[in-house]
Amino acid sequence: MAENTTENNLNTTRGTLLAVDGHSLAFRAFFALPVDNFSTESGQATNAVWGFATMLSQVIDAERPDRLAVAFDVKGGTFRNRMLPQYKGTREAAPEELLTQLPLIQEMLAAMGVTYIEKPGYEGDDVIGTLATMGEAAGYHTLVLSGDRDAFQLVDDNVTVLYPGHHFKDLKRMTPAAVFDKYKVTPAQYPDLAALRGETADNIPGVPGVGDGFAAKWINQYGGLDGIIAHADEIGGKKGEALRANLEQIRLNRRVNALVRDVDLGVTVDDLAFGHVDAARVDDLFARLEFGSRTRARILRSFNGGELPKAAGKTEPAAGQENGLAAATPQRIDDAAALEAWAGRWMPEADATPSGTRNDPDATAATAATAPDAPGLAIDADLACADALARRWTLDATGSAKPGQARLETLVLAANGHAAVLRAPLDPALAKATQRLIDTHAGTMTVHGAKEHMHLLAAAGLTMPLPMLDTKLAGYLVQPDFHADDLTHAAAHFLDIHLDEEPEATQGQLDLGDGAAGDEAADEPDGRREATRAAIVDALAAAFGPTLDERRQYGLLKDLELPVSRVLGDMERQGAQVDATRLAAMRDGFAADAEQAQRIAWDAAGDRINLQSPRQLAKVLFEDMGLKPTKRTKSGSYTTNAAALQELYLRASGDERAGDFLGAVLRHRETNKLKQIVQTLIDATNPADQRIHTTFEQTVAATGRLSSVDPNLQNIPNRNAAGREIRAAFVPGEGYTALMSCDYSQVELRIMAHLSGDEALIEAFRSGADFHRYVASLVYGIPVDQISADQRSHVKAMSYGLAYGLSTYGLAQQLRIAPREAEVLKAQYFATFGKVHDFLESCVADARRKGYTETMFGRRRYFPGLKSPNRATREAAERGALNAPIQGTAADIMKIAMVRAEAALRREGLASRIILQIHDELVVEVAPGEEHAVTAAITDAMEHAVTLAVPLDVSSGIGADWQLAAH
DNA sequence: TTGAAAACGTA
């Protein structure tokens, strides 16, 4: 799918030339990195060199240019100084610490085999302009990496400027559209605009009081600088006066900022190949600069194109509008009448046709296991979206979608190439009309992130019906391990459309409008940005719809993921009530414990080290105290994790000082962690309602599970008593009397029993006995009542390890038994449950053949790593492929249960509500008098979410807080 | 300033 959209750019297939403005890049690097942190023993500053190399290598990695040249300014001035004596007066005063690094940068480039060009009498910019001209003539697409805005005049269909934003990492792609977007003039007109405005960085004065806005207005009014000068008398006001007073300066500015594009460089573009690194020279230079080995490896790899083969036929994608994205025509809508007029003209007809139609009525096998008697939910694999897709329209909102504090900024309805752009706040009549329009057309609505839109719309008093297609969820089903951060990323990845970041709004968001969007949207009242967003959603829908139909996954989207997203949205909006007083008390208690442990540790160590620093800890343990290390971390240092510290503690029984220290560190680790968790919860509590509104991520976990962020409420301690106390701070809110917790027991094992068809394992579950004891008796061939605690726990660990691809080594490690013993256990286990073994093997084999795994409900996960020549990579993929169908099916089942559970609560008119999901557990806030009905409803929804060869066992508990609801 | 690593909480 990615390839399809690049066909429009056949004019750029020759290759890519990267032309770099060396001085401007060095400047950026110098000011971005603290010089104190980057200097050699002898005091030579290296921050600019390091930053330059890093930036350039990042751009090379991202763009894979075929040709590369770096242009530098030359001392001694240019024709510009003769015209304008003060020219670059400020820049000449560059700090000494930067100037001394320029020769080093050039030396590095030479060693890297990169051509750099200096031309006496000209600036680097002129060289760049010339390179762009030459590149164009030779059929290259040219990328100009420069922090100098004068370069914008070079931009055209074949020249893109990469302009560093506030953080040097995020480069803006300045295409013709992007330049126009930002300045409202064409790239060719940019020098006119700059002449009027001036350039403080180059010490060039413009017309006082005239900025980009006025300059653009005049240029568009009079066609350009010549026109403005000719009509200078017609411009009134103070600004007109200022203009007339500075005409000479402006003319001069314009002559100075025009880049020379025909310098004789003495090279051709074809000469600018690179990739022949002189490793010895690089090593020598890096040694002098005291760069580390990691830097060296990273930089060398980028420049030495040989190691990373170029993608064949890679073309430079142009931005946005030039690349097959037909942006909608925006129209600002301010009242209900205007909206209705717009809708009458552009919206597709609403009709009662459901958003999915039966595609394949003859298909038999596809409707994956569903509960036959389950009201409300069946996942229909025959459901197709092709028909509805043809009549689709897009809803897109921006603002902050954070649950509990959502805020709507803009609302766009787009169809047939036209976009109605609404800005919050909406007056009541407009809100009502909008709601009606959305509701009547929900069956053909496409949206990116229905759940986020629920929050955004709710902030304006609107409700969000479920759409026909959610492109965020669709992208997740299509490729669950790709995580698009926002709409721009999704467009880049799935459509190969590279939009420019929103200029200036660095922290933020051209994304869904969630997060901390600035007020930039208001700067662009024309709605172009909004229309572009809608066009992306539309293009994504056009791409995903057919893919889902082909894969028969539309039912999974429509019948499962979309309903789940509504349930999750409700849960997020409700939030979970916490007892702030209790949390504060816990925090103080844990803090006191941690402090005491720290004191003891410091006394024993004789040094006030930072106990939270593994490095400092390792130094004390393995150097000062001379203890023998246990294991290493994956980067080679000695681990100081809890398991290692325990081991050391056991060994150090004779050494009192080490024993005290280790004990104290362990206690500090535990209590400090708990303190941190509690503090995070305190910080996340919404002061308005004393509730914590987490966000459930529905498109992050590659297996199909949910995750929880900001804060994560799926990792509240539960394993030991001290941590579990934290759950006592989760309480029912006003108008509710209890919390109920319901969880599946051994779902994943039950799924394995079902999917493998292993009679012995199925019987183990049907018998209703103590499962692990029962399994142990089979494995060891001993009567159930003679199974020891050890035997039971060993078998239990084995059972749980199965679904993870546990090795005998790992099993031995965990059970603290000999590897040989673990091997015997594993052999015995598989002898008893042969079909389980076969099933696990078949998961991997199927995945190797098809390229992906599948859950019971058709959720896929792709595993390209199965074909890797690298053993570690391959084996990791194998474990993933073994686990994904099991973990994924469990996730599917819980999602079905959630939808059924909420439907049941509503059907029975209960006020109780689901507030949390922790993978196999649901937490419900229970209204007075509903204890019994809620327990029955939720338990039933979970137990009968799906019919398997084994029963689904659900246990529940209810109490005055989450801890007391344990069972 | 950024990103990786280490640690540790959950299922």
Added chain:
DNA sequence: CGTACGTTTTCAAG
């Protein structure tokens, strides 16, 4: 040398 996550903290980058 067991899967799937998220958060906090430190520290290197030199």
